[in-house]
Amino acid sequence: MKRFLRLLLPTALTATALLALPSLVCAQSSPDKSVRIMVGASPGGGTDILARVLADKFGPVLKQAVVVENRPGASNTIAAELTARAQPDGSTLLLATNTGQAIAPHLLKLKYDSLKDLQPIGLVAVMPNVLVVSANAPxxxxxDLLAAMAAKPGGFKYASSGIGSTQHIGGEAFGLVTGTKSIHIPYKGSSQAHIDIISGEVDMMFDSTSSAMGQIKAGKFRALAVTSPRRAAELPDVPTLAEQGITGADVSTWYGLFATGGTPRPMADRLNAELLAALxxxxxxxxxxxxxxEITPMTIEQFSEMNRSEYEHYGRLVKEAAIKAE
Structure with a gap:
């Protein structure tokens, strides 16, 4: 988060001014054409939840149906590729995370360029990740967890929403700084992983709070630590890893809105304005x-700079940690 706090909104270009632009959708398309928000994860996870929040707000102001389309798998890149290959008319959007935008390009051979073929619109939210276990775990x-892992070297499993996800990166970083080894079990989205965490089939997960919060509040997950520099506002009693003597494994998940590369700037401006208004x-x-x-409003330029900065940051991290697609 510290890497891009300097990008916060200093602008004289306000959402109110941008809303005066012509209607978004779509000069090139049918007026009754629906807008899709592509999601690279299964229904029920954090990305899906936020996409549906935006769809509910965008529909009335755009005067069109706004639907969420889930295309899970390949570290969120299936949805991203579909967006990158869509017509640049503003009718296909992507709610992406740093998993697909900043990490996956360094691990997978993609058929699109995540920096060139997707147009940044704006940052939606930043969520800390949280280390969770089943509520039935001891x-x-x-x-306690590290003691159990030491007693059973290599016998613990951790879940993620996919290879190259922030959950995967968080698990690898935790192993590096604690000197422990555990088995990575990737899923097609957090919601599928939750089933095996709750049952005890998988021991732990470094999930985003947006995905895990429901299970924590329902008493099905026990949160052991947040993997961010400070405690999460909604989990004030859960200490950070640093408070428990573990540093160097800070990982957060950000969610951002993108359009197809080549989308006309007036359309991108209107989408940014509607996003800022919704937030x-x-x-x-x-x-x-x-x-x-946490909500961090950004202009298109600020979010574009953050997107590139995160791409470079995680590229270095993946290389230094020798993380590879399994």
Whole structure:
């Protein structure tokens, strides 16, 4: 998060001014053509939840049906490729995370360029990741977990929403800084992984709060630590890893809105304006806060710079940690 706080909105170009632009959808397309928000994860996860929040807000102002289309798999890149290959008319959007935008390009051979073929629109939210275990597990804190892992070297499994996801990166970083080894079990989205965490089939997960919060509040997950520099506002009693003596494994998940590369700038500006307007709505703010997230409004230029910076940051991390697609 610190890497891009300097990018926060200093602009004189306000959402109100941008809303005066002509209607978004779509000069080139049929007026009754629906808008798709592509999601690279299964229904029920954090990306899906936020996409549906935006769809509910975008529909009335765009005066069109806005639907969420889930295309899970390949570290969120299936949905990203479909967006990259769509007509640049504003009718296909992507709610992406740093998994697909900043990590996967360094691990997978993609048929599109994540920096050139997707047009950044704006940052939606940043969520800390949280180390969770089943509520039935005996571990009460990270010290308990590490003791159990030491007693059973290589016998623990951790889940992720896919290879190259922030959950995967978080698990690898945790192993590096603690000197432990565990088996990575990738899933097609967090919601599928939750089933095996709750049953105890998989021992732990470094999930985003947006995905894990529901299970934590329902008493099905026990949160042992947040993997961010400070505690999550919605989990004030859960200490950070650093508070428990573990540093160097900080990982957060960000969610951003993208359009197809080549989308005309007036359309991109209108989408950014509608996003900024939605993020000011009290119910949207409450929903994101309830998921443990922080809202950081950005212009297109600011989000584009952040997107590139994160791409470079995770490229270095993947190389230094020798992380490879399995």
């Amino acid at each position: 571990y009460r804190n990270v010290k 000011k709505m009290p119910d949207v703010q409450a929903r994101i806060k309830g998921l443990g997230g």
